[in-house]
Amino acid sequence: MQISRPRGTSDILPEEARRWRKLENVIHELCRLYGYGEIRTPIFETTDLFLRGVGEATDIVEKEMYTFKSKGKRANSLTLRPEGTAPVARAYLENGLYALPQPVKLYYIGPMFRYDRPQAGRYRQFHQFGAEIFGADDPAADAEVIALAMTFFKKLGLKGLELHLNSVGCPECRPVMREKLVEYFNLRIQECCQDCRNRLVKNPLRILDCKEDSCREIRRGAPSPVDCLCTECGAHFEHLRRYLDLLNIPYHLNPRLVRGLDYYTKTAFEIIIPGAGAQDAVGGGGRYDGLVQEIGGRSVPGVGFALGLERTLLLMLDGAGEVATAPGPEVFVVTAGETRDTATRLVADLRAAGLVADRDYTGRSLKAQMKYAGKLGARYVVIVGEDELRGGRVALKDMEAGRQTEVYLEEMVDFLRRAVGK
Ligand SMILES: [Zn+2]
Ligand SMILES: [Zn+2]
Incomplete structure (x- = not known):
């Protein structure tokens, strides 16, 4: 259950x-x-x-x-x-x-x-x-x-x-107030709700804010606290x-x-x-x-x-107080082939540098990772591919402009930090 x-x-x-x-x-x-x-x-x-x-x-x-x-x-x-x-x-x-x-x-x-x-x-x-x-x-x-x-x-x-x-x-x-209220409600208490009957003894002031219709009606002529x-x-x-x-x-x-x-x-x-x-x-x-x-x-x-x-x-x-929807990650790191170790380090480095970075954890294909990054609203996608990595490079896609370039892996953090203005 x-x-x-x-x-x-x-x-x-x-x-x-x-x-x-x-x-x-x-x-x-x-x-x-x-x-x-x-x-x-x-x-x-x-x-x-x-x-x-x-x-x-x-x-x-x-x-x-x-x-x-x-x-x-x-x-x-x-x-x-x-x-x-x-x-x-x-x-x-x-x-x-x-x-x-x-x-x-x-x-x-x-x-x-x-x-x-x-x-x-x-x-x-x-x-x-x-x-x-x-x-x-x-x-x-x-x-x-x-x-x-x-x-x-x-x-x-x-x-x-x-x-x-x-x-x-x-x-x-307060005693003067109580006395006047008790005097007023004593004569009418049979028409009040059970709570107010108890209040008459314990806390007569509270009859004044009872939410019951019958009590509301009865208190119309009650003495006002301010007058006491x-x-x-x-x-x-x-x-x-x-x-x-x-x-x-x-x-x-x-x-x-x-x-x-x-x-x-x-x-x-x-x-x-x-x-x-x-x-x-x-x-x-x-x-x-x-x-x-x-x-x-x-x-x-x-x-x-x-x-x-x-x-x-x-x-x-209704109206003010609206909050803009949460922005997506600044960088999404995608893996292509056996590059998960590099991706893991890169995401950690990006975050340490103050960038909002994320990655996939469900074993999506390259295509599915790209789609997922788009759904999250990622600003940049870094694609860590086996072939490029051998040359020390990774691909960088600017999701807004739709442009893709190659950047040296070791320069990536600085490059992205400048790109997002951090
Ligand atoms: Zn006083
Ligand atoms: Zn009442």
């Missing part, structure tokens, strides 16, 4: 991988411009990190984590990372990055894992680009990460981006909005935007491409001033985002 890949995963084949590479190059270049350093954390972490850093009353922790028991005597519970912020915060803490001049600005690209119903652009192993700023509570830092995310999408030619913005308050004003902000959160939000205006980044105020994660404070945002399907958010983020403390550190403010790369690539398909 043939074994297939697990559901919700994908193979990225070479042609597609070139588009990924292009996307990743844009990320590395942008993050360099914005002063972010790359961080690579493990694919799995202690389960506790996500229980505390993501929050137990979230869909991620309740339904979507790939959790397994490690091996050995004191085996603990491990989880394939479902998101990147908690691991980066853990790394910041564990490596003492708080001792560096603040803020510390980090970014990552990598796979995340969530047990979710697979659909277009949504996988169980998916990739995110995320950026985080630790140690800055200035709303200008919030504006910077938003600008970075928006610029990334623009660089890739994505059109029709909408920035949705909200503030979810802080530990001081304390003075400090209100001022932070106002400053952020002014910075976005200064940066010419338009936004929509969206009181329903609460994000699924418990550690978010103040700013919450989402980037949406309307009409891009049911899951039209391509990324989001916000401030998480409570996170580092939640996972056992001191109180360190933080703000960041995570963007879905599969969805970004899907949107890149």
